[in-house]
Amino acid sequence: MAIDPDHPVLKVDNIYKYYGGKSTLIDRIQRKPKPRLVALDGISLTLSRNEVLGLVGESGSGKTTTARCIVRLEVPDRGSITFGDRDVLAADTETLRHIRRDMQMIYQDPYSSLNPRMTVRSAISEPALIHGLVEKEGAEDLVRELLERVGLPYTVANLRPRALSGGQRQRVAIARALALKPSVIIADEAVSALDVSIQAQILNLFGELIRDLRLGMIFIAHQLSVIAQLSDRVAIMYLGRIVESGPTADVFTRPRHPYTGALLEAHPHLSGEKKQAPALKGEIPSPYAIPKGCRFNIRCRFAEEKCFEIDPPPTEVSPGHYAWCHVLPDLHQS
Amino acid sequence: MTVRETSQGHIPENAWRRLRRRSVSERRWSAYTLWAGVSIILLATVLSLSAPLLGFTNPNEINLSEAFLPPSREHLFGTDDLGRDIFTRVLYGGRIDLSFGVITTYLSLVIGLILGALAGYFGGILDTLVMRAVDLVISFPFIVLILAITAITGPGLYGAYIGVLIVSWALYARLTRGEMLALREKQYIMAAQTLGFTTWRVILVHSIPNLLRSNLVFSMSDIVLNILTLAALSYLGLGVAPPTPEWGAIIAQGQKYLFTAWWISTLPGLVIVLVGVGFSLVGDGLADRLGANGGGGA
Amino acid sequence: MDQTLPDTHSLLEIEGLTVGFADARGVLLAADQIHLNIDKNQTLGLLGESGCGKSVTLRSILGIVPYPGEVIAGRILWEGRDLLTLPRRTMEQVRGKEISMIFQDPTSCLNPVFTIEDQITETLKIKLNMHARDAHQRAVELLDHVGIPSPAQRLGLYPHQLSGGMRQRIMIAIAIASQPKLLLADEPTTALDVTIQDQILNLLASLRKETGMAMILVSHDVGVVAQNCDAVAVMYAGRIMEYGKASSVMRSPRHPYTRGLLAAVPTLEQAGERQPLTSIPGQPPNLADLPPGCPFQPRCPFVREACTNIPVVLDRRFPEHGSACPFVD
Numbered sequence: 001m002a003i004d005p006d007h008p009v010l011k012v013d014n015i016y017k018y019y020g021g022k023s024t025l026i027d028r029i030q031r032k033p034k035p036r037l038v039a040l041d042g043i044s045l046t047l048s049r050n051e052v053l054g055l056v057g058e059s060g061s062g063k064t065t066t067a068r069c070i071v072r073l074e075v076p077d078r079g080s081i082t083f084g085d086r087d088v089l090a091a092d093t094e095t096l097r098h099i100r101r102d103m104q105m106i107y108q109d110p111y112s113s114l115n116p117r118m119t120v121r122s123a124i125s126e127p128a129l130i131h132g133l134v135e136k137e138g139a140e141d142l143v144r145e146l147l148e149r150v151g152l153p154y155t156v157a158n159l160r161p162r163a164l165s166g167g168q169r170q171r172v173a174i175a176r177a178l179a180l181k182p183s184v185i186i187a188d189e190a191v192s193a194l195d196v197s198i199q200a201q202i203l204n205l206f207g208e209l210i211r212d213l214r215l216g217m218i219f220i221a222h223q224l225s226v227i228a229q230l231s232d233r234v235a236i237m238y239l240g241r242i243v244e245s246g247p248t249a250d251v252f253t254r255p256r257h258p259y260t261g262a263l264l265e266a267h268p269h270l271s272g273e274k275k276q277a278p279a280l281k282g283e284i285p286s287p288y289a290i291p292k293g294c295r296f297n298i299r300c301r302f303a304e305e306k307c308f309e310i311d312p313p314p315t316e317v318s319p320g321h322y323a324w325c326h327v328l329p330d331l332h333q334s
Numbered sequence: 335m336t337v338r339e340t341s342q343g344h345i346p347e348n349a350w351r352r353l354r355r356r357s358v359s360e361r362r363w364s365a366y367t368l369w370a371g372v373s374i375i376l377l378a379t380v381l382s383l384s385a386p387l388l389g390f391t392n393p394n395e396i397n398l399s400e401a402f403l404p405p406s407r408e409h410l411f412g413t414d415d416l417g418r419d420i421f422t423r424v425l426y427g428g429r430i431d432l433s434f435g436v437i438t439t440y441l442s443l444v445i446g447l448i449l450g451a452l453a454g455y456f457g458g459i460l461d462t463l464v465m466r467a468v469d470l471v472i473s474f475p476f477i478v479l480i481l482a483i484t485a486i487t488g489p490g491l492y493g494a495y496i497g498v499l500i501v502s503w504a505l506y507a508r509l510t511r512g513e514m515l516a517l518r519e520k521q522y523i524m525a526a527q528t529l530g531f532t533t534w535r536v537i538l539v540h541s542i543p544n545l546l547r548s549n550l551v552f553s554m555s556d557i558v559l560n561i562l563t564l565a566a567l568s569y570l571g572l573g574v575a576p577p578t579p580e581w582g583a584i585i586a587q588g589q590k591y592l593f594t595a596w597w598i599s600t601l602p603g604l605v606i607v608l609v610g611v612g613f614s615l616v617g618d619g620l621a622d623r624l625g626a627n628g629g630g631g632a
Numbered sequence: 633m634d635q636t637l638p639d640t641h642s643l644l645e646i647e648g649l650t651v652g653f654a655d656a657r658g659v660l661l662a663a664d665q666i667h668l669n670i671d672k673n674q675t676l677g678l679l680g681e682s683g684c685g686k687s688v689t690l691r692s693i694l695g696i697v698p699y700p701g702e703v704i705a706g707r708i709l710w711e712g713r714d715l716l717t718l719p720r721r722t723m724e725q726v727r728g729k730e731i732s733m734i735f736q737d738p739t740s741c742l743n744p745v746f747t748i749e750d751q752i753t754e755t756l757k758i759k760l761n762m763h764a765r766d767a768h769q770r771a772v773e774l775l776d777h778v779g780i781p782s783p784a785q786r787l788g789l790y791p792h793q794l795s796g797g798m799r800q801r802i803m804i805a806i807a808i809a810s811q812p813k814l815l816l817a818d819e820p821t822t823a824l825d826v827t828i829q830d831q832i833l834n835l836l837a838s839l840r841k842e843t844g845m846a847m848i849l850v851s852h853d854v855g856v857v858a859q860n861c862d863a864v865a866v867m868y869a870g871r872i873m874e875y876g877k878a879s880s881v882m883r884s885p886r887h888p889y890t891r892g893l894l895a896a897v898p899t900l901e902q903a904g905e906r907q908p909l910t911s912i913p914g915q916p917p918n919l920a921d922l923p924p925g926c927p928f929q930p931r932c933p934f935v936r937e938a939c940t941n942i943p944v945v946l947d948r949r950f951p952e953h954g955s956a957c958p959f960v961d
Contacts, residue, residue, distance in 0.1 A: 200911035349652065
């Protein structure tokens with residue numbers, strides 16, 4: 001695996017994203033600042049070709065918002081995103097189209113990510129035709145090649161999505177994304193809506209494609225085991241920030257952030273040992289009111305006084321492995 | 335079908351029969367409604383268009399000696415106060431009514447669909463402008479509008495066309511805009527964007543075909559409504575001028591004789607009802623066929 | 633074949649339950665000759681992927697199988713009575729009182745136009761005949777019991793003002809208000825975050841320990857079933873493929889489907905090595921078009937000719953751990 005960390009293909013630099021809240025008339029009279037939802041509070045990450053970065057988080061973590069900002073379905077309020085040598089956020093329409101050719105997204109819901117009125121053939125060949133990567137005569141060969149690559153029989157080309165199962169639809173979505181020969185793929189919960197046996201097939205397919213096509217992939221999921229299956233590196237997100245990041249094996253066996261520890265503990269294990277108490281108490285705070293200091297403080301069992309005052313800076317706890325925590329407890333997992 | 339067998343052998347025979355019957359009847363029923371509706375409409379259209387070929391000529395032929403004849407083999411719907419054969423008048427009137435219904439409806443649909451889709455997709459000022467225009471048009475008293483237009487264009491079909499068109503597009507626009515708001519969030523639309531398609535392509539090729547369904551279903555009842563509107567206008571003396579046969583005009587003229595020569599108003603009225611039911615059935619059948627995901631069913 | 637179960641001390645006994653579905657596309661059996669029993673204080677897991685019939689089985693118990701499905705054969709014995717033959721009024725007594733159910737999506741299971749208080753006290757007033765003041769007090773107690781902080785304040789809120797985890801706790805509170813003997817849980821944590829799922833499952837475990845309530849947990853998550861159930865039934869294409877003590881089934885699965893399922897689950901071990909998972913080949917079964925005999929044939933690595941003839945009955949010679957496949961192990 002030739003990962004070249006010095007030449008990342010995608011660089012996200014400190015992006016912030018807010019959504020405006022509504023202030024009532026009374027609030028405005030009282031001169032209260034307009035409440036706003038903090039979706040991303042300073043997210044930075046890099047990705048190289050032939051590597052998989054896993055983004056893990058629960059609802060409200062900002063992982064989907066990050067993905068949408070990277071492909072510019074949303075625009076962050078601050079920060080920059082660079083793809084190759086191109087500035088994604090400042091790109092004009094033409095440049096953006098070029099960028100989009102090179103960076104594709106696979107969505108979560110196989111039942112709504114394909115246009116119900118288009119056949120599989122059209123869905124897969126359309127991007128290549130529109131971008132001029134193939135001529136009408138070559139389109140059929142492209143369809144055949146892509147279907148084979150994603151493990152679907154050529155006969156599905158004539159079918160519409162409603163005739164296909166969830167797993168098959170997801171394969172079509174992958175074929176469609178591959179039609180443009182991207183160098184980066186962002187999979188936003190791409191297997192979360194699939195049954196276990198189908199999920200395994202699609203995860204294996206991703207593994208093959210990453211290896212064969214030297215793809216860079218950002219893999220977003222909420223299940224740690226799925227992340228562990230594919231990702232070389234992982235970033236754990238909580239309430240709009242990355243709280244821990246590093247090589248997957250390292251982070252999952254020697255986590256240093258209490259939230260990561262809680263996620264690992266809460267994860268259902270096949271061995272079937274019942275725990276006495278839940279891994280994590282309480283609920284995620286409102287993104288309209290991010291706690292002062294470390295945002296995890298009210299739910300953290302290791303929290304000290306400092307944690308309620310100062311936002312923890314990153315600490316490199318081992319090569320390439322960072323944690324944003326003052327306490328950095330040793331949560332070694334057996 | 336192998337469903338007769340469960341893992342343990344035969345399931346209760348009557349249960350299996352009941353289930354089969356239900357499955358088959360559900361499948362048949364949706365097909366029946368569609369074809370029944372289509373047949374009615376086709377029948378009405380063909381008869382209207384081919385009236386002269388069938389020997390029904392001159393709906394305006396006056397024959398005072400044959401006035402007020404009840405329905406018979408010679409005069410299927412009887413004759414009116416001027417001895418004109420009502421069936422012939424209904425047939426020729428059909429041309430006017432059916433074409434009015436179809437043209438106003440589908441022209442409105444196209445206009446409303448485009449405006450609604452653009453408003454829903456782009457939002458902002460465009461959305462506000464379109465939606466306020468919709469509000470304006472819908473809340474304006476219709477008859478007053480028609481009177482105003484008739485004052486400009488003069489009485490007749492022309493004024494009726496313009497009046498109905500001005501109002502009809504609004505409902506399609508509102509319907510489409512609402513659906514577009516939901517559609518925009520669908521992942522295949524987002525995918526079309528991230529695949530680098532131009533905005534126009536996303537709207538025209540990907541969005542609009544998926545917005546058609548509810549518009550088409552609605553258009554079926556809209557055709558009937560528009561026909562009735564024309565009928566009402568003719569009834570009020572706007573719309574077509576006598577002696578032009580038009581269903582509403584015929585009914586209006588027969589109103590005086592409701593208790594003596596009931597067939598003058600009633601039978602054309604039944605024709606309107608029948609055609610309305612026809613369009614309604616097609617609408618139902620289409621709704622089933624087009625389904626929620628672009629298809630399903632038999 | 634007479635399948636009367638010898639055990640008469642079971643809380644609930646399902647015998648030969650068969651549920652058919654009929655719509656424009658055809659007829660299919662969503663559940664096919666299901667035999668299950670659950671004892672007091674026991675948690676039974678129904679494990680399977682979508683379309684395997686686990687939800688339908690659960691709903692049959694309370695008689696809420698949605699149209700176009702209907703129960704066409706079988707008995708469900710509860711305290712000596714067959715629930716499937718009970719008159720409607722009597723069944724309404726059982727529902728929500730002796731047997732309660734919680735569902736997957738707490739958002740759509742709570743009525744958005746009523747406050748939390750209204751919804752909890754409704755149950756208390758109707759099912760337990762409580763008066764308004766007592767009901768209010770009991771509602772506060774219940775919310776506290778299920779771990780909702782500041783329960784008295786929360787009562788006045790509407791469902792949309794609460795998080796998913798809170799809503800699920802409220803649904804649990806409503807379900808246990810009458811101290812049912814059996815709780816049916818249909819994928820109760822599937823829509824929740826992992827840490828919240830952990831909390832809810834923990835809550836259910838402690839409630840069970842307190843009251844001796846039995847539970848049937850439907851899930852597609854192998855880990856959840858492994859950690860929370862005493863016994864598990866693995867379902868596929870409307871039939872039970874394997875049944876037994878959870879620890880036994882998870883450690884030494886006997887049916888090829890169970891083996892495939894367990895092998896396909898990604899684990900935290902070997903993180904980042906990208907070892908391919910052993911996936912089950914093929915597509916999920918089409919219930920309207922199953923092969924004769926065992927429905928798993930198209931995907932089974934051990935398939936042989938005799939598979940078209942086997943009756944696919946759970947092997948009842950080993951009540952501790954039974955498999956529907958006579959050829960493997």
